Amino acid sequence: MIPKPGPGEKYKESREDGMHALRHFYASVLLDAGESIKALSTYLGHSDPGFTLRTYTHLMPSSETRTRQAVDSMFRKARKPPTAP
Template sequence: MPPRSAPRPSRALGLAKEDFDFDQEIVQVRRQVKMVRTKLCFALPKGRKVREVPLPPSVAKAVWRHLDLFAPVPVTLLWDDPTPPQTAVEAKHRRPRTYNLMVTGRERKAINRNYFNSYVWKPALAEAGVIAPLEESAPDGARVWEPSREHGFHALRHFYASEQLEAGESVVSLARWLGHSDPGFTLRKYAHFLPRAGARGSTAIDAVFS
């Protein structure tokens, strides 16, 4: 998993059709597409925290639309470490696994998170006017965007957490969905995303004395 300062689309890029249970209205976070020494492999999510997250009907509808437009692609990668195994135990643990990925590249392969960030996420932000467009490449041919850590892919996670808390969802449930072992950490991390939270307390007291 990338360091904290890096973008984190790895889990989204590892989503497969079989992770969605439309009847139970849940999506299972069970893997990520991880890069190890320039090679991709499947691995457990960060902290090895497999979990189930609610799948709202509106999101399920969007997923179905995506499936209608883009058929899932079976992708096979080694598990956890793409380097050649040295022992029978390593060979068993790293054996190839195949999943029907929801998002793949033009060559119908798993996507490198760095490629996604530079060629998909940042261009989308520029198109939406969130960051400045990329006018030209660096001398070495690299695509260099303006620093925009606050607009990284991880911002979607912040948005989800803040909306859940603002709606009054239990911080214990939210911590479980985010993969946090300590609900207190979840509250400390996302409390500042609640600009209207104090208004609910005032409204509650007014209701008691009115």
């Protein structure tokens, strides 16, 4: 929470609130949807995708989860009976 300013003071800026928090939310939604780090880096205006990766890597789905989902999907497709013409 941004503290109320004293007499004659301006509101103090807080990275946890406002536009910075909105950028993190935006990044987390895109990463959850499978967007690439390179594209996200461009969208956020970062000049180095490595910076974006270091900043947001904790929000990326784990490779173990993606691997398990890929294999499960392949087996589900293999088990479906062929559809009649």
